[in-house]
Amino acid sequence: MEFLIELLISAMIVVGGVFALVGSFGLSKLPDLMARLHAPTKATTLGIGGMLIASILYFAFIERTLSVHELLITIFLFLVAPVTAYLVAKTHLHKNRDRQDTAQFQLPPPAGTHKAGWATFNKSEKQSRTEIR
Amino acid sequence: MIRKVFPHPIMTAVLTLVWMMLMNAFTPATFVLGLILGIILPILTSCFWPDRPTIRNPLKVAEYIIVVLYDIVVANVQVAYLILFRRNRDLRSRFFTVPLEIRTPEAIAILAGTITMTPGTVSSDISTDGKSLLVHGLNVTDEQETVTGIKSRYEKRLKDIFE
DSSP, X not given: XXXXXXXXXXXXXXHHHHHHHHHHHHHHHSSSHHHHHXXXXXXXXXHHHHHHHHHHHXXXXXXXXXXXXXXXXXXXXXXXXXXXXXXXXXXXXXXXXXXXXXXXXXXXXXXXXXXXXXXXXXXXXXXHHXXXX | OHHHHOSOHHHHHHHHHHHHHHHTOOSHXXXXXXXXXXXXXXXXXXXXXXXXXXXXXXXXXXXXXXHHHHHHHHHHHHHHHHHHHSOGGGOOOEEEEEEOOOOOHHHHHHHHHHHHHSTTEEEEEEBTTSSEEEEEESSOSOHHHHHHHHIIIIIHHHHHHHO
């Protein structure tokens, strides 16, 4: 039984390590910033997730204590990863605002018929309404 | 009166639970201290949260979390595959627009976060009227299919939860 648990823990650590490695490799391999954003927001999540599961299993079955810090780390990671990606993407859009030369920098228009821009570049409608007041 | 002490009951519960988890001890002492923090913090920050979002169906929240967790695992494998075995020039990465039906700010925020965490997509911006999201896809072969996938898988569930 002990052996099985240890095997499971080692497997989770290895899987986590592999995914973290792939995520970091993707950072250097992918062609442009927006594509690079995909690697750390996804591949690394499972990487850290695997190691955290291994940690929970270790404390539960080998040390015989319950540790919930890992769950918190997972929750906080899921909360902050999209926000970080969003901020990086926003900065990237601003830096390349005037470069419409390649398809990579051309943004599609928002859905709908009436005129609306992207919130990064244009003021939101609510904001301008309060300004009029 | 109750509204003044508990401007956000869910936040109070979450803060108490998080405090107990941070202390790693589920004892009455941590519960009381967590509850004190859970009451004080929402009152102090209530000016940042003027509206209270309504959650219509708590069971659906659990379902949504399970669906998203499963998709995150799938997303990881897919992105890892794309990173390792696809040459850069074969990647069709580009921006596309996802029209939104949900209007609740909290629901849109959760949807944007979900899109970032799940298969090959990162949400990058919202339109000024709040009716569409700008999404970047790592490898998008059929734009329409990706958009319908997002709408039917996540947006529909969020709509059931919040609206």
